[in-house]
Amino acid sequence: MARLRSWTGFVFAALYALAFAALYLDYLRRVGTWFADLPLVLAALPFTLTMRALNGGAFDFAGDMTARVIAAALFCSALAYVVGLIVETVVRAAIGAFRS
Secondary structure, three states, rough: OOOOOOOHHHHHHHHHHHHHHHHHHHHHOOOOOOOHHHHHHHHHHHHHHHHHHHHHOOOOOOOOHHHHHHHHHHHHHHHHHHHHHHHHHHHHHHHHHHHO
């Protein structure tokens, strides 16, 4: 069974979560202005596109939808972890092949 722990994945997920939190705080600071949640919506794009595909094309997302913002942060952080895990696995395999 392959290992599922990855420091690279943890760092990627932590950075994405921190960026997402910063964008949410920026949204809260600019609430009520035009396109206040645009950076947050762009950061949540992987979540939004996945949910649109699962729901048949219709899915609303905005900064004032707290449950969806939390779900998007968790989903995107998990996705960043998986990307980091894949990157680390490929690098370890390349280093292992180079050493052999």
